[in-house]
Structures are given as structure tokens and as C-alpha cells.
Amino acid sequence: MGSVGELNDCSPQHHKWWKNGTVYQIYPASFKDSNDDGIGDIPGITSKLDYITSLGVDIVWVCPMFDSPQIDMGYDVSNYEKVYPPYGTVEDMQTLIDECHSRNMRIILDLVVNHTSDQHEWFKESRSSKSNPKRDWYIWRPAKYDDQGHRVPPNNWRAMFTGSAWTWDEHTQEYYLHLFASEQPDLNWESSECRKAIYESAMEFWLRKGVDGFRIDCVNMYSKGDLNDAPITEPDRDTQNAGLVWCNGPRMDEYLDEMNAVLSKYDAMSVGECPFTPDTDKVISYVSAANKRLNMVFQFDVVEVGSSHASKFESKPAEDWLLDFQAAVTRTQQLISGTDAWTTAFTENHDWSRSISRFGSDKPEFRVAAGKMLALMLSTLSGTLFIYQGQELGMVNAPLSWPIEEYKDLDAASYYSQVFRNTNGDPTALAEAKDAIQFIARDNARTPMQWNSNTNAGFSNAKPWMRVHDNFHELNAELEEKDERSVLAFWKMMLRLRKVHADLFIHGxxxxxxxxxxxxxxxxxxxxxxxxxxxxxxxxxxxxxxxxxxxxxxxxxxxxxxxxxxxxxxxxxxxxxxxxxxxx
Structure with missing residues (x-):
């Protein structure tokens, strides 16, 4: 497992539980299938809690398990108070919550409240008529018209999944805003009634059941300002990248103050997803302990290294990518220097590809070494540490040999379709697009967890919803638990060291x-x-x-x-x- 100096034990100074804790992120569909329908589920997670405990982690983060049409893998919620049936029931979630607590682990959920599914009852009411009481729970605007009299969207914003951020509703003859897919309409946080419903249905419903906090999706997008056009940075395109426009609007502090008032009643943890925020002072204003808004945020400086803000698929890492990587780590680490702010440390999650493939080497002769090196780095970085499922095993990106049909994610599919349309199916352009997808697509983090060398890597006895990585015979938890030189064994060692030297590694x-x-x-x-x-x-x-x-x-x-x-x-x-x- 490597050369190890003397290990000692000590009691670090008392700190908030969410500071010293290590978080293990679970993507339900891909973690463990308990009923052999090919899809991971909540009882499957519960069945693996002893494994999770053995890692030395303290907090379990479960990605969206709410009822959903699954257009965006659960980030399109149709009912916050129900569970997506293939995942289980509310009762299954209560069991998971209780079983985590019985093992002295906390549990946090995703809070997806910038938008809902278009199948949520709130949106169904909102789009039913302009006079419906919930009409202003979403963001509706009349059409604009160009010089030729053609109807055009209210502004030039491009959605995160390509195309306009506005969709025309024929029934009520207005556009609604969706920063992501058209099936994910944005909630209107300007409506106080809407905010109250969010706090009750999406937050307190689960906090009362014992949930210990939330990873808050798109946390700085709730206040969108005056909806003016984004600056034109791509003159040849009708829509423009508008992330710097729709994030960090004028009422964000007010909304976060309200959310914290709910969370603080339960001593609940908050970690916000905070993209498009290059201003460090703005980040600090969100996570300053004195301001009492958020405990911490995910800045994307590190995981965005080598990708383009226009489209993460449109750029590859340059030869000098490590310079950008070092600068990104430094920015996020020094957020806490001389401030009362807090930070996070991570290189993987459900939205990015595997860190060994991106920042190390997934070649068989180097994969284990690269996995250990990245584990050592992360375990010595200050802030709350987040590990994504399979990262502790050294899981890597899908093979380049996989056909494009194996990729399931809406983001990758939208990009590939766009390239096909723009190039009339040019084989060279499509091959380049597939290479980019294989390098950085979200699908790479969503292949099923590799538990053993049995059928489908022990994830399920049925055909999985997504293909299992081809390397599961030599890379799986069962094998690594028996190998003291494995990536898994090294992660366990590093998490022990992180606790032993908590002041130095977590707070230093x-x-x-x-x-x-x-x-x-x-x-x-x-x-x-x-x-x-x-x-x-x-x-x-x-x-x-x-x-x-x-x-x-x-x-x-x-x-x-x-x-x-x-x-x-x-x-x-x-x-x-x-x-x-x-x-x-």
C-alpha cells in the first residue's frame, strides 16, 4: 500500500460536524440494485451501508431519489414528497435515514429547487391559464418579434443543454424559462408563495424525517435579475452563453437567508452548487460564517480545468493543463485563508468524468498509482472532503471502443445531435465529438458500481440500465478489499490519516x-x-x-x-x- 510513517491518534479541536466529516456521494441508479430490475435503488444503498462505513466516511449524500420522469436523471422533480418508484418508497428512505444514524453517519439529500419537472402539479397548474393562482410560480414572458415579424424568445439566453432557454407554450401563448431542458421549467423565486411551498415540500418534509442537510442544486441561480440579453460573445449563434448573467442576481442573499432560517432549526448542513462565480468576494459572502447563508459551496474551478465555458465538450486539455489545475486548487483552498469562510475538496461527482482518466492515467500500468496519488492530494486539502462512488476503487472512464449508443445522458446526447445537425453527419466531426464525450461526459461517472467479478459486476442480476465497465473483472470492491496495495486500501489509510491530522489537513x-x-x-x-x-x-x-x-x-x-x-x-x-x- 506504500510506505507509511508512524500513525498516531489524537483528538482534534472541536469543529462543526460538517467540517471534519468526509462525504460519500451516491448516484442511486448506479449504486446497487436490490430487486433485479436493472436499476439501483434505496434498499440497495441500505444493504451496502456497512461497506460505506468501512471506508471511514461520516456523511452519505444521496443524489435525487424523488419522483421524476427522469428526463435529467431525477434532477427534474415531479413530486418532492414521493420517491421515484423504481428506487423505492418514502418508507425505504426512512429506513435508510435511520440505518445511517445507527452507524453514526449523517445523511444529506439533493435539493433541486431552481426548477421542477414540467410534470409537477405546480407547473401543470401554472401553464393551465394566465389567471391560475400558480401562474407566477414559474417565469413566463410574452414573445418578442424580429424585424421580419417572426416570433422570437424574450432574450438570447442559451440553455445549459443547448438551444434557447425559452420554450413557447401554445396554450397560453407565452414563453416559459428553463435554464436546463425544456422539461425543467424554472421556478419563480420572486413569488413568496412559491418560496414557502418550496421550503415546506422540498425541505422540511425531509428534515422532519431526520435528513441532516442538503446539497443544493444551482444554488446561485434563483435570482435572475431583469432577464436582459447576455453579451454577444459568439456572433454566429442566435443564443449566447448567459451563465454570468443569470447567476448571483440581486435577491440571492435574501433567498439564502430564508433558506438558512429553515435549515438552522435542524442544525442541517448546506453545500451549494455555485457555478459561474469568478468573484471570490461573492463566494465568501455566501459561505461566511457571520452571514449565515450557506455552510460551503462547490466551486467548479478544478473540475472545469480543460473544458470550455461555451461547451465543456468543445475543448480538450492543453499540454499545460496542470498549470490551470494548480491555480484552480489554490483558489479554492485559499478561500479560507484569513476569512471565516469554508471550502470543499473534490475532483469527481455525477456531473463530470472520472478523475483518474482526466488528471492521471487510466492505462492499466498506471491506474492504481494515479488513483492513490489523487487520493493523497484530496485527503490533504482543507475543507469538507467529498468522494464519489467508485472513486475509492479507482474507477475510470468508459472505453473509447464503446459505441455512442451506450451513452445515456441528455447532455451528451444533445451535444452529439447538435454536431450531427451542424455538420450534416460528417464522420470526422462525429468521431471528434465522440472522443470529447468519452473524455468528459457525465456518463463516465454513471456506469454501475463494480462490486465483484460476478454477473454485471454484482450490481444486478438483470441487464443494467447502463452498461457495466468492461474492466470489472479486475477492478471491483471484493478484490480490492483483499488487496492491501489497492486504491481502496489506500483511500482507507488516507481517511484515517486525515482524522489523525485533522487540524493540519482539514483546517490548515x-x-x-x-x-x-x-x-x-x-x-x-x-x-x-x-x-x-x-x-x-x-x-x-x-x-x-x-x-x-x-x-x-x-x-x-x-x-x-x-x-x-x-x-x-x-x-x-x-x-x-x-x-x-x-x-x-
Whole structure:
């Protein structure tokens, strides 16, 4: 499992439970199928709680399990107070909540309240007539007309899944806004009655059942301002990227204050998805402890490295991507330096591809080393740590050999269809599009969890809703639990170390060291006289050791390599503690 220095145990200073906790994210459809219908479910999650506990995590995050038509895999909610039937029932959720608590773990849910499904009863009422009491629970606007008298949308915003962010409703002769798919109409947070219903149906219904908090989807999109056109950055397109326009509107602070008033009654945790927010001061205003709005947010600086804001599929990582990666890690880490803010550490979730494939190497000879190196990095970063299912095993992207039909996600399908239309099905363009999808599509994170070498990787005895990765015979939890040199074993070790050195690794000050380069990443962590030096090799070649001289006497705490030499081995990571390491 690598070279390990002395492990000691200590009791860190008292901190909020959601600061010191490590979160394990579960995507229900792909985690574990308990009834052999090919789809993961809530009882399947419950059946694997002992495995989750064995990792050393403290908090379970379950992605949307609410009733939904599944246009966007549950992020299109048709009823907040019911469970998607293939996943189970409200009673199954209560069992999961109780079983987590019995194992001293907390549980948080996704809170998807920027939009609903168009099948939600609220929207059905809203679109029934202009005079319906719920008409203003969604965002409706009359058409505009161009110089030729053609009807056009109210503004030039492009939806996140391509195309206009507005859909024409023939029945009431107006457009409704949807920042995502047309089946996901945006709620109108300007309506106080709508907000009250959101707090009651989507939040308190579950908080009363014992849920410990929420990952809040699109948390900075609720106040959209005056709906003016976005700046024209792509003159050849009718719609424009408008994320910087519709995020962080004038009433966001007010709405978050209201939400926190609900959450605080239950000591509930909040982590908001906060895209399109380059202004660090704005981020701090959301997560400042004094402001009492959100506990923390997900900034996407790290996972967006190598992707384009116009479309994540339209760019590939450059040769110097590691420079951007180092800068992104530094920005998110230094959010807490000298402030009362809090931050998060993650490199994977359900919306991005696998980190080993993106930031390491998924070649068989390097996959394990890269997985351990990334685990070492994440475990030494300050803030609340988030691990996505399968990340602890070193799961990787789908093979390039898979045909495009294996990709199920709306985002990837929309992009591929757009390329097909724009190029009249040009084979070269479609091949390039498929390469981009294989590298960064959300589907890569949604292949079924690999439990063992049996049929369908032990995920289900039925044909899974999505194809199991071809490598499950050699990469699965059962094998890795028996192998002390596995990625899984190393993650368990690092989560133990993170608790042992909680002040230093979870709360410590982060400082990048040395001149940024395209091969290695070196930084220090410090806390009240304690200090650690972290050295990471992001290449498949050995790299020279640097920066040790400035730290005086140091002691190797852990290395990802089995044999520690005078150079950093390919994809090796090391932690050195300075002489002032705590006596534990």
C-alpha cells in the first residue's frame, strides 16, 4: 500500500460536524440494485451501508431519489414528497435515514429547487391559464418579434443543454424559462408563495424525517435579475452563453437567508452548487460564517480545468493543463485563508468524468498509482472532503471502443445531435465529438458500481440500465478489499490519516510551493506550528525531488509508492511532516 510513517491518534479541536466529516456521494441508479430490475435503488444503498462505513466516511449524500420522469436523471422533480418508484418508497428512505444514524453517519439529500419537472402539479397548474393562482410560480414572458415579424424568445439566453432557454407554450401563448431542458421549467423565486411551498415540500418534509442537510442544486441561480440579453460573445449563434448573467442576481442573499432560517432549526448542513462565480468576494459572502447563508459551496474551478465555458465538450486539455489545475486548487483552498469562510475538496461527482482518466492515467500500468496519488492530494486539502462512488476503487472512464449508443445522458446526447445537425453527419466531426464525450461526459461517472467479478459486476442480476465497465473483472470492491496495495486500501489509510491530522489537513493553511510546472505539484499545509509538505508527480516518468531543503528536518509520513527512492516515481505522491509535527 506504500510506505507509511508512524500513525498516531489524537483528538482534534472541536469543529462543526460538517467540517471534519468526509462525504460519500451516491448516484442511486448506479449504486446497487436490490430487486433485479436493472436499476439501483434505496434498499440497495441500505444493504451496502456497512461497506460505506468501512471506508471511514461520516456523511452519505444521496443524489435525487424523488419522483421524476427522469428526463435529467431525477434532477427534474415531479413530486418532492414521493420517491421515484423504481428506487423505492418514502418508507425505504426512512429506513435508510435511520440505518445511517445507527452507524453514526449523517445523511444529506439533493435539493433541486431552481426548477421542477414540467410534470409537477405546480407547473401543470401554472401553464393551465394566465389567471391560475400558480401562474407566477414559474417565469413566463410574452414573445418578442424580429424585424421580419417572426416570433422570437424574450432574450438570447442559451440553455445549459443547448438551444434557447425559452420554450413557447401554445396554450397560453407565452414563453416559459428553463435554464436546463425544456422539461425543467424554472421556478419563480420572486413569488413568496412559491418560496414557502418550496421550503415546506422540498425541505422540511425531509428534515422532519431526520435528513441532516442538503446539497443544493444551482444554488446561485434563483435570482435572475431583469432577464436582459447576455453579451454577444459568439456572433454566429442566435443564443449566447448567459451563465454570468443569470447567476448571483440581486435577491440571492435574501433567498439564502430564508433558506438558512429553515435549515438552522435542524442544525442541517448546506453545500451549494455555485457555478459561474469568478468573484471570490461573492463566494465568501455566501459561505461566511457571520452571514449565515450557506455552510460551503462547490466551486467548479478544478473540475472545469480543460473544458470550455461555451461547451465543456468543445475543448480538450492543453499540454499545460496542470498549470490551470494548480491555480484552480489554490483558489479554492485559499478561500479560507484569513476569512471565516469554508471550502470543499473534490475532483469527481455525477456531473463530470472520472478523475483518474482526466488528471492521471487510466492505462492499466498506471491506474492504481494515479488513483492513490489523487487520493493523497484530496485527503490533504482543507475543507469538507467529498468522494464519489467508485472513486475509492479507482474507477475510470468508459472505453473509447464503446459505441455512442451506450451513452445515456441528455447532455451528451444533445451535444452529439447538435454536431450531427451542424455538420450534416460528417464522420470526422462525429468521431471528434465522440472522443470529447468519452473524455468528459457525465456518463463516465454513471456506469454501475463494480462490486465483484460476478454477473454485471454484482450490481444486478438483470441487464443494467447502463452498461457495466468492461474492466470489472479486475477492478471491483471484493478484490480490492483483499488487496492491501489497492486504491481502496489506500483511500482507507488516507481517511484515517486525515482524522489523525485533522487540524493540519482539514483546517490548515494551504500554500503552493516552487515555480508552477507541467509535471509536479508541490504545496505545504500549516497549522499553529505544525507543517506538512505534499509532493505530487502527475506524469508517467520519474521526477526529481524538490523543496525539501526549505523545511529543515522532515519525516516521511506516507508515500503512494511501494519503494521510496530519491526521485518521485510515476504518479507518486508523498507527505513529509516537519520536525514540529504534533506529539500525538
Amino acid at each position: 493553511d494551504f500554500e503552493p510551493l516552487g515555480k508552477p510546472n507541467t509535471k509536479t505539484f508541490t504545496y505545504s499545509k500549516s497549522w499553529e506550528g505544525q507543517s506538512a509538505l505534499i509532493m505530487l508527480n502527475f506524469t508517467s516518468e520519474a521526477q526529481p525531488l524538490e523543496m525539501l531543503s526549505g523545511f529543515g528536518k522532515v519525516e516521511l509520513l506516507i508515500s503512494t509508492a511501494d519503494d521510496v527512492g530519491n526521485n518521485l516515481a510515476p504518479f507518486e505522491g508523498r507527505i513529509y511532516l516537519a520536525a514540529s509535527r504534533p506529539h500525538l
